[in-house]
Amino acid sequence: MFDRGEFVQVLADIEKYLGYLRGNENAYQYMREVEESMSGGEGTILDVIPWEGYGYPCPEERFKVKPALPLNIYVGPGFKREEFIASVKESMDAAWRNGEAWSAGVKDWAISVCDQFTRPSVPMLTSAMMSMQTQVVEKLAIDVNDDWAQIGANLRTNWTGEAATDFNVFYDNYDDVQHTFAIFSGYINSGVAFTTGVIDATQKGALQFVKDIRTNLEKQLEAWAKAGLKPSNPPEPLPPWITDIAKVAWDIFKLIPVGQTVDKARTVVSDVATLIKDVDAAQKKIAKDQPGKEKPIKVQTAEQIYDALSKTLYDDYLGECQKALAGLHSGGISESGAPPAPGEIADNAFTGSRILGLMKDIQDRRDWKLPEVSNESMVGPGDTY
Amino acid sequence: MMSKMERLYRAGREEIPQEAEHIQTISRDLFDVIDIVNVQSARAGDPAILVDMLTIGGDLYDVLRDAVTSLNNCAAAVIATADDFRRTDEDAASDYDKMSDSLKGSQPLPVSAPPEIKDPEAEGATTVVGGDDGHVPPEEVEVESTPDPTKTPDEDKQDHEDAEAASDYDYQREQRSGR
Incomplete structure (x- = not known):
């Protein structure tokens, strides 16, 4: 199950580790700048500055870089060695801490990018769709029975009192309206099930992705600490997981019963039951079985890792999730995630706007509502028993 | 064979009130479902597909909710009709006398209509938290729509x-x- 607290914690780790890595890169860059600025000249001699236990001010020992090679600089007469060493170390610390200044805010921005798919509760949505299926959809799916209260048509159609008209319309249409509502409540559940499946896959995929990014960061930081410098052979990055949300959406979409009001209610109800069962089953296995997509990403330097994190969360998770949900609304859904090819989506395929249109057609025909019924006697003048 | 009078009293005192209860139960469950979906939709930034579904759900709920009141009235109207016939027609009065005492004496109470739902398709959501265990008073809470x-x-x-x-x-x- 997706745990938003865990997701936020991984992002907090990423922000911290990005700061460490950027700090290592900055401090290394500073060392090179010092060496370049003091690379010799007339009257200078080589001085080798040892680091003697100095390490970057990283609070985590396992990632602390202790420069392995001394600083080689050329100095002239009057060179104040001790003052110089103290000043360089101070600047190295500042350079390293600058990495933290660079990475500050990564977590909060990433959270804001992911809020739309991490704030919804998949268990709540799942329980809602299960309850909708058994307590609403299936209970409304009655067999059509024009004499549902067993009054007898011959009896009630003889009543001519003022209250009789609305009563008879209500009585005649009651089972038809329930039949229609069984179909439409099934469609509501289809839309909810689709959304739940897409959000579930996005949550789980994004959590896996940020964990992969964190693992890559840890590997890079360990390599820096081990090398004591910029690693000459940085570890090969793990390819981070990117869920193919368009594929997940397409797989669920294919299970949704088509949007027609002539369908028999029981057919829609059983199709929706299958859809919900499959979405529920998919949620249980989605962490390991959901389709991924290949996308080469460079994840070695802090900037590369930041770019991979920000662009993937923004485009491949939030963007694809929004696109899939918008696609089910408008009919813009396809197997590849691109706009659907002609004929890829059937004319009567389920889309939110189509189902809404079907409902409005029924409302315009006044077949959606039942009349208000009065509680008065329906016996008119001259009516006989 | 059931007399017309018995059929009317059964409809007014048994069949229709049971139907009212049945629709009341469905409506209450639908209310809970719409409430959950509305809150989760707000959290998800109110995507159009959920707004579509909530629009349909809200319209469907309104009809079911009104149907509970109409079913109460249907039951009362059928009984009022049967009572009229009983007073004005000898055959009806005779059929009434033959009816079982339990049917004559049953007086089902009207079923209460479930609460209203205001525009679940609107941006954000309003829900009630607490009040389940009797210790924490129920409180209305606004859930803002998650922005881009x-x-x-x-x-x-x-x-x-x-x-x-x-x-x-x-x-x-x-x-x-x-x-």
Whole structure:
């Protein structure tokens, strides 16, 4: 199950580790700048500055870089060695801490990018769709029975009192309206099930992705600490997981019963039951079985890792999730995630706007509502028993 | 065979009230479902597909909710009709006398209509928390619709670069290089 607290914690780790890595890169860059600025000249001699236990001010020992090679600089007469060493170390610390200044805010921005798919509760949505299926959809799916209260048509159609008209319309249409509502409540559940499946896959995929990014960061930081410098052979990055949300959406979409009001209610109800069962089953296995997509990403330097994190969360998770949900609304859904090819989506395929249109057609025909019924006697003048 | 009078009293005192209860139960369950979906939709930034579904759900709920009141009235109207016949027609009165005492004496109470749902398709959601166990009073809570991110990755990256450039270290580096 997706745990938003865990997701936020991984992002907090990423922000911290990005700061460490950027700090290592900055401090290394500073060392090179010092060496370049003091690379010799007339009257200078080589001085080798040892680091003697100095390490970057990283609070985590396992990632602390202790420069392995001394600083080689050329100095002239009057060179104040001790003052110089103290000043360089101070600047190295500042350079390293600058990495933290660079990475500050990564977590909060990433959270804001992911809020739309991490704030919804998949268990709540799942329980809602299960309850909708058994307590609403299936209970409304009655067999059509024009004499549902067993009054007898011959009896009630003889009543001519003022209250009789609305009563008879209500009585005649009651089972038809329930039949229609069984179909439409099934469609509501289809839309909810689709959304739940897409959000579930996005949550789980994004959590896996940020964990992969964190693992890559840890590997890079360990390599820096081990090398004591910029690693000459940085570890090969793990390819981070990117869920193919368009594929997940397409797989669920294919299970949704088509949007027609002539369908028999029981057919829609059983199709929706299958859809919900499959979405529920998919949620249980989605962490390991959901389709991924290949996308080469460079994840070695802090900037590369930041770019991979920000662009993937923004485009491949939030963007694809929004696109899939918008696609089910408008009919813009396809197997590849691109706009659907002609004929890829059937004319009567389920889309939110189509189902809404079907409902409005029924409302315009006044077949959606039942009349208000009065509680008065329906016996008119001259009516006989 | 059941007399017309018995059929009317059964409809008014048994069949229709049971139907009213049945629809009341469905409506209450639908109310809970719409409430959950509405809150989760707000959290998800109110995507159009859930707004579509909530629009349909809200319209469907309104009809079911009104149907509970109408079913109560249907039952009362059928009984009023049967009572009228009983008073004005000898055959009806005779059929009534033959009816079982339990049917004559049953007086089902009207079923209460479930609460209203106001525009579940509107942005955000209002829900009630607490009140389940009797210890915490129920409280109405607003759930805001989750907005889109305020910055693109490029804009966010620029902010990080600006933060770095404004740091002490960069200032010192500029001083050293004489820039």
